[in-house]
Amino acid sequence: MKTAMKGRGARSNDSGRYEADRREEFDDGWTDQDEAAAPLRTTLSPEHARTIIARNTSPDVGFDRSINPYKGCEHGCIYCYARPSHAWMGLSPGLDFESRIFFKPEAARLLEQELAKPRYVCKRIHIGGNTDPYQPVERETRSTRSILQVMQRFRQPFSIITKSVLIARDADILGPMGRDGLASAFVSITTLDRGLARAMEPRASTPAKRLEAISRLADTGVPVGVGFAPVIPGLNDHEMEAILEAAQKAGATSAMYVTLRLPLEIKDLFREWLADARPERAARVMSLIRQTRGGKDYDPDWAQRMKGTGPVAELIAARFKAAIKRYGLDAPRVPLDVTQFRVPADMRPQLELFG
Template identity: 55%
Template sequence: MPPQNAVRPRNRTPGRAAVDNATGRFEPYRTVPVDDGWVGDDDPPPVLRTQIRHERPRKVITRNSSPDLPFDRSINPYRGCEHGCIYCFARPTHAYLGLSPGLDFETRLVARPSAPEVLARELSKPGYRPAPIAIGTNTDPYQPVEKDARIMRRILEVLLEFRHPVSIVTKGALIERDLDLLAELAKLNLVQVGISVTTLDRKLCRAMEPRAAAPQRRLQMIEALAGVGVPVRAMVAPVIPALTDHEIEAILTACHKAGARNATWIMLRLPLEVSELFQDWLRRTAPGRAARVMGHVRDMHGGKTYDAQWGKRMRGEGHYAEIIAARFSRAAKALNLHHDSPPLRLDLFKVPPRPGDQLSLF
């Protein structure tokens, strides 16, 4: 006879990478699932529907001064990400909302429908000075919810109207919907797009990034963007030791063939709750490789699963990290993908006239 209040064994929820929904680290109480006797071990796990709530931000441009990042400002149209990438370093941010970095991050999203209007107000302030705005560095602006919300498209319309430079990172095929706007921005040298390709293995991709575009689809995205003149950067991010690291050269070759102009890479990062979520996923998905993967991770971070120090968190340290860096550099140079992205134009920025504005005589 099973023990009273026993926790039902966890099952992977269809279309989701995490299986846990541990309480956020700032909450005073924790919830624990128990078996009430009504669900059998053979019953399928429940289907979790995506929930969306709206937020009215007072500002949308977030500033940073990190020496690890090539930008000082960014925009996040959404909090949480339905793509559900198990390794996503943004998962811990959901704890600030009183939600779990686990399944809540994938299923309980926050959208900002008024972000385009707020952005226009911020860009119109007298003291504003333009610099490229990064979008997609935290959560993906082209995740499935964008299809109906269209927040990202309206942000692009504002940026084009202001002639403001933008850098985009995505795994979402929905970006092809906005090729018209991106092509116009590209003609003015106001846009760069990074497409993240983590693996070319469809089965691994489905388990690791359950609702992101398939690997071949991402290559088609690169081809479509390059076809209308948008400069595309291939992003091998993250490189997962002993799981995807053997694909570096193949990924770069495929992205180059599709039309990518340059390439970058980032090592796997496991901050805060991401560490346990990823390790749990690894034990379930690739149990034979779990020890080796985490062994490399700890070797790169002084015995820990993560080191948040600037200059170390993106690449790691030690022999293994040096080998990955050397392999990437050699492959990128061979394919002529090793160049930095050319700077975007800043001199075209101009606040458009609004109804009632005093027009210039000159």
């Protein structure tokens, strides 16, 4: 059985699907009495990108443009749907994903250039749709904060989602923009059980700290929602009502959920984790997951991939609908205001200054 490495979620570091060579663990004959391997350290590398805003046409996502300040995520959430993206760089969606992090040092400048283009049409930009914008390396790079500062200068509306209390650091930007209808935030809470959170999301903020983040943001006036994502049948689904109630008491005014998705390499990584972290529940959890995916580990159909199908998925949906009504988290969301967008004078073409 593959066991946990301290502070990490994945139990293995198998090759990505695009690599020509394959890595495989094997017993080399060393014993527990031999010197332990060095701890796995996080490495941070610059990525020199040409653009910062990503576009998508997925009909079930809810936004058509996003910014992800980082590739890879040190939070190490075992269920993270972004893990397979590391394979595109010849790296493993396992331990590489949570220990080899990439950032864009020119993020703010790139964003200024894109927002200042004459043909740019303002729409909401979502921050953190793939990896967390407030993972631990943000304390060092301040990449996400630099992006928010550009958003503030241009009056560009944005939404943002995180699992980290570090988001409260930027309340000086989020608060004023939220009050002006230009920003909204979501904090993802998957469990109130600190032990489960530590095992499942080893370097993310504790559940209590995430509730604190909701409270601190709500106090500034920015609309805050709670994301119960992912719902994992047989593991955390029983906590739905408790999480929504706790978030509402902390100041959340809306809620969303997503049922666990296991595309590509994630299914094997998640099975490894289950067998090690929750062996007594592993068979039951995988059975329930397959019941939400038509008997398979995963069904990528856009019509149902976020929520699943079948009686188990329908029960989750019914419980969620009843709970958000009970706790007042079902009010219609007010669209962010795109009419306030403006290009600052110092970013306009020179001839325009004399027009």
